[in-house]
Amino acid sequence: MTGAADTGPFHVLLVEDNPADAELTREALTAQRDDLVVDFATDGFEALDYLQRRAEANMQLPDLVILDLNMPRMSGKDFLADVRQDARFRALPIIVLTTSAAEEDIHQSYALGANSFVNKPMEFNQFEEAVQLMQNFWFSLARLPSKARKDDAQ
């Protein structure tokens, strides 16, 4: 129904304007997994476009969206607001991964429909650890419903 692949690698959309940051996150995500496909969007606008295209092409949606907040054109918060408006993306797991520790950012992110808010630790080791914890949690959770849906489809 969603067109998502039954099996195959986990699919992550990383919305991040800074390529270095994106590279760091990708490093952390792929450090322990080989079966991980990471797509990049450099801002919210691009990310939204990506999701809409995939939905329209009836392609599988990413298993997880990792969203930065500070981005040009369309910020993470704006993206959240827009993407949750669309019924197709309401269940899409979106994790805000940001350097900001400001409470208002945390509160606003949750209010706009973020599934989680993760602070980027300064230390790369800690960052890596955090990303992997997040990965494990979401990928394990995300898997089960997918399979159920696939069973229904069959």
Added chain:
Amino acid sequence: MVGLVILTAVSVGFIVYWALEAAIVPRGLARLEAHVTRISAVIEQRAAGSRHDLQAIAASSNVRNLVAAMTAPDQRHQTIGVATWRQMVAQTFVAEVAAKSEFMQLRLIGRDGQEIVRVDAGPHPVVSYESQLQNKADRAYVSQTLALPTGQFYISPLDLNRERGDIELPMRPVLRVATPIDAPDGSRWGLAVVNLDLRPMLDQMRRNALLDSDLYVVNEAGDFIIHPDRAKEFAFEFGAPRRIGDEMPRLYAAMGKFEDLGSVARSAAWDTDIGAAISTVLVDPIRLVVIAAAPDRSVVAGATVRRSALIGGALAGFIAIVLAVLLARLTTRPLAAMTRAVLSGGDSAGLPVESPGEVGILARALARYIDNERWHAAVVDNAHEAFLSTAPDGTIKSCNESAERLFGISAHDAIGRPADTLVDSAQAGALRDLLERVASGQDATANYDVTLQGADGKVTDVLMHFSPVRTASGQLMGASILARDVTDERAARESFRIATECSPAGKLLIDAKGKIILVNAEAQRCFGYSREELLGHRFDQLIPDDNRASHAKLVADYLSSPGTRAMGSDRAVFGRRKDGSAIPLEILLTTVPSREGLLVLAAIVDITERRESRLKLEQRTRELERSNADLLQFAYVASHDMQEPLRITASFAQLLSDRYKGQLDEKADKYIHYIVDGARRMQTLINDILVYSRLGAEDEAVGQVDLADVMDETRAQLANLIEENDAQIVIDGELPVVPGDESQLVRLFANLVGNAIKYRSAERPLVTISARREQDFRHIAVRDNGVGFDEKYKHKIFQMFQRIATPGSARGSGLGLAIAKRIVDQHGGDIWASSKVGEGSTFEFTIPGLDP
């Protein structure tokens, strides 16, 4: 005094008399005149009768025969002897004496003075025997009679009969009439002398005296022969002469005029108070004056009316005089007392105010007058004001004690001096002119300000006030000078003037009708009007046209609930200048009740500059706020955005270190460590800046915060630090609940306690937190035993990025205390620190507001 009263009584008589005098008095006098004339005539007649009798006796045949017999050279030729003739003569004499009651003695006396025949009258005439006869040669009447020409008479002075040298009593007035007797040959033989007893005649005259008048008879010496008071008759015989000159001097003087008249002269004359008629009887050589006198004119007048009325009148007159004398006596003493009282300078104590009647009334009136005078004198003497009076010529007539003090004069010296000598020569001329104008009535009053310089050099301002002095009828008598030391008053007024005039605030006093009645220099300057253009004019002219209606309402509102109030405090009030421009003012109004109604005192401050500076300040504040907000926003954004590259730098450095471990040498590992460490510190810094900037940018969540909870949280946050340093945190006493933002307060405590531990000394860190209540705020102290700091940095440490060089190697962002200060500031408190290097520091702060 008695005389005065009698005179008064007599004057009453005179007044009555003068009313009747024209008609009655001449008639009264005529009566008296007729009376004395009649009496005089009687005397004259008797005297003439006696002379004729004596002449007849002397010429009688028996006497001639006796004389002839006695002078005959040969007595033998005589048929009858001398003794017989003497007997015969004596018998004749006895007959004469018996027949004539006034003959009291009839004698023949020889030329040698020897009595020859003597017959004395009596119930039975007595003929003296030869042995009883005396020689009277030494008597004046004998010698004088013998010297007379034949046929002439000697008449003796009227005197009292004496018997053997003693005056016979009762008094018997005697007149001797003698005439010489010649012998047949023509030679002087002797004399015949008769002693006339005048008593019956005088008694008859007394009896015939008019009832309304007194009869006086005086001799040529003025001695009373007849006097209403019998004791005064013949007083000269008793060695104490009573003469008419003593009793009726003017009448006596008038008598002198008749001295040269003929035998009987008549006239009427008045003595001082006696109406009298005088008749003079001349019986050569003696002269008698008969006087009929009415002692009182009213009696004279009364005599023409009724006898009884005359008696009553006389009695009434007498009583009146007696009463007058008594009254006078009664009056004299009180009057003397009153006189003393007046002369003593006004002591009314001795006045007979309790006396009855007019004396009492007069005494009381006088006492009142004296008391009044004394009161006035005391008022003037004791007056605080100096009081002087001057005569029309400008000389001082009186001065009181205050005047003596004020002008440094003594009354004794000053009186009589020209008043202009009171002041120095420079001021004297004007004073003299003013005084003259007042004293002459040209000016009603005048004031003169003078300056006196005392001997001690002290300068006194004196205000002199001149008033004319007039009698009750308005006649000018001089001038009075009232002078007052106005030095203090003037100084006070000058102070007031300076306070008002030089006040930096404009002052306007406005009466109930809206008219300006006082204005000072600043108010003139504010509005650009001169004093003359403001005084007496309505204050409306000072209000801009477009404000007038609203201003009128403001004024009406103000007057309905007056008090002291500012007009321009909440909004700009504008005044209108003379040139029409508006001026911003701050106006403070005060109402002042007065007799003329409610006055409004307006204090006006030109706030042009203040308003401009306020506008400028507001603008600057706005700019500052904006720039501050910009700065905070910048700090926030910058620190936020700076985190990313920093993290990336640090992360890649770490990634490099991890992934290429072993492939790089030790030196490269060290460099990578420096990169990571630098990035870490940079991140701490950025975090703190972020916190700092957010403290001003975010709304605080104000609530009641229990500092005990805050400390628990602080301990939790600092758990690692505490554990690493084995620090001891002691809470001394109880921590209060304060109003504030909990997360900020946690940060505050964390910063302070964290600092206390970080800047530790070699000793085990001990951090003591205590709190106490002070008035309306809490005072909290965080004391440590750390390294401390030099107190010269105690202000600097709260500034951003200020780190103090300390022995330890503790490191922070340099923002910890800046954040602490900002948090305390945000809570409205103060923070400060005290320390001594090596002995620890104490950070103290206050948080206002108490737990409910």
